[in-house]
Amino acid sequence: MATDPIQAAADAISARLKGAFPKIVLVLGSGLGPYADTLQDAVAIPYGDIPGFPISTVAGHSGRLVIGKARGLPVACMQGRMHLYEGHEAASLALPVRAFKRLGVETLLLTNAAGSLDRGMGPGSIMIVEDHINLTTRNPLIGPNDERIGPRFFDMSEAYDPALRADLKAAADAAGVPVRSGVYVQVLGPNFETPAEIRAFRILGGDAVGMSTVPETLVARHCGLKVAALSLITNLGAGLAGHALSHEETIEEAGKAAKSVSRLLDAFFAAQAS
Ligand code: HPA
Numbered sequence: 561m562a563t564d565p566i567q568a569a570a571d572a573i574s575a576r577l578k579g580a581f582p583k584i585v586l587v588l589g590s591g592l593g594p595y596a597d598t599l600q601d602a603v604a605i606p607y608g609d610i611p612g613f614p615i616s617t618v619a620g621h622s623g624r625l626v627i628g629k630a631r632g633l634p635v636a637c638m639q640g641r642m643h644l645y646e647g648h649e650a651a652s653l654a655l656p657v658r659a660f661k662r663l664g665v666e667t668l669l670l671t672n673a674a675g676s677l678d679r680g681m682g683p684g685s686i687m688i689v690e691d692h693i694n695l696t697t698r699n700p701l702i703g704p705n706d707e708r709i710g711p712r713f714f715d716m717s718e719a720y721d722p723a724l725r726a727d728l729k730a731a732a733d734a735a736g737v738p739v740r741s742g743v744y745v746q747v748l749g750p751n752f753e754t755p756a757e758i759r760a761f762r763i764l765g766g767d768a769v770g771m772s773t774v775p776e777t778l779v780a781r782h783c784g785l786k787v788a789a790l791s792l793i794t795n796l797g798a799g800l801a802g803h804a805l806s807h808e809e810t811i812e813e814a815g816k817a818a819k820s821v822s823r824l825l826d827a828f829f830a831a832q833a834s
Contacts, residue, residue, distance in 0.1 A: 568611045569659035576605050577627060581663035582634035584832070586825070587641050587776060590673035591814020592792065595822055596637035599628030607640070612655040614642040631830035636660070643772055645749035650700040650775050657779040658709060667724065667788070668780045669828075671821065673814045674744065674770035674791040675752070677762045679800055681740065681793055684817040686824065688728050688741040689720050689789035692774050693766055696748045700775045701782055710782035719781050724788035731828035737820045742767025744791055746774040755799025769797060790824070792817050 573581065588595055596602075607613040607623040615623050623640040638656070642648045657668065670689075676682065705712040725741065732739040745761045747753065749771035753761070761769055768791045780787045794813035795805055 565612045565655060566658045566662050569613060569655060570662040572610045573605060573625065573659065573663060576603055580634075581660075581665065582627065582636045583665060584633070584667040584669060585636045585638065585660050585665050587638045587668065587670045589641065589671040589772060589792065589814070591794070591811050592671050592673075592818055592821060593639045594818065595825060596624070596626035596639040598822065599626055599630055599635065599637065602626050602628030604639075610659075612659075614648045614652050614655075631826050631833055633829040633833035635829060636665075641772060641776075643749065644696060644698055644775065645771055650696075650698040651703060653775045654700045654779040657776055657785070658783060661780075661783045661785055665785065667721075667786045668776065669724075670773050670776055670787065670789040672744075672770045672772045672789065672791050673794045673810050674768040675758075675795050675797040675805070676768055676793045676800070677745070677758060677766050677797050678742075679796060681742070681767065683793055683795055683813045684820075685793040686732070686737060686739045686817070686821060687744070687768050687791040687793060688725050688732075688739055689744045689773070689791060690725065690741045691720060692744045692746060692777065693761075693764060694746055694774045694778075695761075696746055696774065698748065698775070700779050710784060714782050716781060719777055719787060721786040721788055724786060727831065728788060728790065728824070728828055731831055732824045734831070735823040735827040737824045739824070742791075744773060744789065745769045747771060752805040753798045758797035758799050761797075768793060790821065792821055
């Protein structure tokens with residue numbers, strides 16, 4: 561067995577596949593996990609079978625890597641993701657992304673459930689992430705830098721790939737799914753925000769707030785992967801909705817809107833396959 565942890569994870573994944581690993585990985589956020597069950601010719605590998613993959617403990621997030629085809633395009637889905645608020649060190653979220661890079665992946669497509677900072681973007685809306693603000697005070701790249709993986713100081717000026725964002729918009733239009741674009745603010749969680757925090761994030765330039773995505777984007781950009789992200793708006797942020805927020809509401813709303821996200825993803829993969 562390889563002693564390099566990235567190689568050990570990559571080897572464990574390859575050992576379960578007949579052919580090459582896909583060029584694109586889709587990370588499924590809260591309530592979006594069932595999309596992985598729509599892949600054709602799928603092979604599912606529980607995270608527990610891949611050395612170094614952190615195990616998700618959140619309700620609504622199973623933990624499997626599902627590899628198959630979406631609309632003819634080979635795709636790998638992370639069905640279930642890890643969050644900083646579960647107690648995972650930011651750095652431990654790096655290994656899966658780096659293993660994908662080692663397997664030849666070029667693109668990481670992230671999805672998340674998020675609260676809206678704008679009354680005009682209500683539950684069920686889909687937002688293409690154009691940029692982010694990291695308010696977690698954590699960074700998976702803290703510590704010694706391995707120059708073979710990526711540079712110490714790396715550029716984040718176009719972290720969310722402009723061409724992929726345009727492709728997602730075109731796919732949404734083709735599928736008849738309304739989308740807008742905006743800035744995603746990541747907080748550490750696990751609590752929902754206070755109304756004062758929501759007002760502050762709006763002033764900072766945010767459009768949506770959530771508890772994931774930024775660590776994966778940082779690790780992926782560090783190692784040269786292209787990144788795109790979609791936020792599924794499950795609720796108005798605290799104080800905007802006029803009622804208390806709950807994880808149950810997040811899961812329920814994500815489940816309701818998951819159909820339009822699936823249509824958008826299908827149209828995106830169909831276009832990438834052709
Ligand atoms: N805040 C943070 N994360 C979230 C929210 C929210 O309002 N909704 C879904 N994920």
